[in-house]
Structure formats: C-alpha cells, structure tokens
Amino acid sequence: MKKSLFILSIIALSFTFCKNDVEKQEKITPIDSTIVQVDEHNAKISLDYIGIYKGNLPCADCETIETTIALTEDSYVKETVYKGKSKEVFKETGNYSWNEAGNTITLLNSEASNQYFVGENVLFHLDADGKRIEGDLTDKYRLNKLESEIYPPSPQGIIEDSKIQFIKWQLVKLNNKPIENSSTKPYFIHLIKDNQFSAFVGCNSMFGEYKLENKNKITFSKVGSTKMACEDMLTEQEFAKVLEIVDNYNFDGKTLKFNKARMAPLAEFEIIE
16 A cells, blocks of 8 residues: 555656646747847948048949048948049939948949948948959959048049048147147047037037038037136137137148138147047
8 A cells, every 4th residue: 555655656746847847848938040140240340431432443434433432320422533534523422221241331322333342441342233243353343441641632522521520630720829739638629420529628528519511511509518617718718619600611631620701710620640
C-alpha cells in the first residue's frame, strides 16, 4: 500500500512539473523575424557627411558635368554646369531621404538620376537602378568633400548658404574695429541646424533664430541671452545691435561679413580652426 502511494505521488509531481514547463513555454514571446537590424556604423550615423561635395561627372554631349552638392541635415542644394557646352549654372534645391541601410541618399526634388552612395568624405553617383558604377569608370562618378576652410569662391555664385552654416565663426572686427579675442573663449557665432544660432561676445550666451534667403540675404530674430551682469558689456551690446539690422552677408572663401545694404561691413568673422 505504501509503495502504491509513493508511485502515485511521483506521478502527481511529474504532472505538475510538466504543466509548469508548458505554461512557461506559452509565455515565451516569439522573435519577430521582420524586425530590421540597424547597422550602428552606417554612413548616416557614423560619418560627418554634412558639407559641400564637388566633382566632374561624365557627359554624353559635353566635356564634363561640373557638379556641386551641398548637404545640410535634411536638405540639399545642387549646381551643375555643362562644361564645353554652356556657362549656364543649373541650380536645384530640396530635401533628401536615406535608404533603410543608411548608406544612400535620394535627392527628392531632382529630375535626373538622383541617388548617391555616401562614403567617408565622398559621394558616389549611382546609376538609374541605384547601383554603383564599377570598373574603370568608378572614379569618374565621385564627388569629393571640400574642406570648410578652403571653399573656393565661384564666378557663378556657388552655394553660399551651405558654406556658412554649421561652422563656428570667430568675431574679428565689429563696426570696423579689430576685436581682441580671448585664447580660451573667443567671441563667436554659430549658425546651427533648424535655423537656430548661438553666440558669445564676452559676457552672456546669446541665442535665437536666423533666416537665409537668395542673393546672400540673412536676418536674425527672437534674439535672447542669459542675464549676467559683467563689467564691460559694450561689445556685446554693439553685437546685439548688429544682429538687429544686418540684412546681407559676403563670404570670400575665408572671411564672413555681415552687412546692412551697401554700407561698410558691420561685423567680420573667420573660421575657428
């Protein structure tokens, strides 16, 4: 009798363990095979792709297509010149999108072949099917990134807006007077993304919005600052006044100048190395 009870107990325990195992299995969430694995080291995430790219692409009925593309966070400006055929500059602007792999952009407002593979300091122009040109012609379809401090001035009026954005500019002259900058914290203005800017001219941190338009027009609005009281705030006050009245700028490849109409420059800046 005792032996029978022992056997029944073993059977009952086995049933309980099996039941618990089944319940645990039912609670396991299956892996979704449709989830896209994101490469944390793709061009979109890992590379400093914002900037200006330039190169000469093959042309069927001209010497070459001089192509310049400026990329910001989500928009582009593209200029093309058909060398040996015309001096006319064809300009287009718009937004661009990334593919799922984060290595190729598509210019959304472009009528021509509009896909580019993004590499380190280079864009590769893709064919109509979105594929790399291979073989001996590979290097003929590349646009190289220009260094920010050596953007060349262009007789055709090359992409000015993108040249001055996303660069920290050191103030060197204000109302035609040289500025003595601190070696530890220079006076600067930084035109950052989403039309926001930040600046520092000796005392308070300044911030607000800016707007760039055609023909080198620039304006500032909603300008604010921290409220520290410093011993000498004259330079900061003069700079704030400049931001109120500036309406255009010039950039010669080295110096950025803020102007009012055709008056003498209100402020001059150089790239902070």
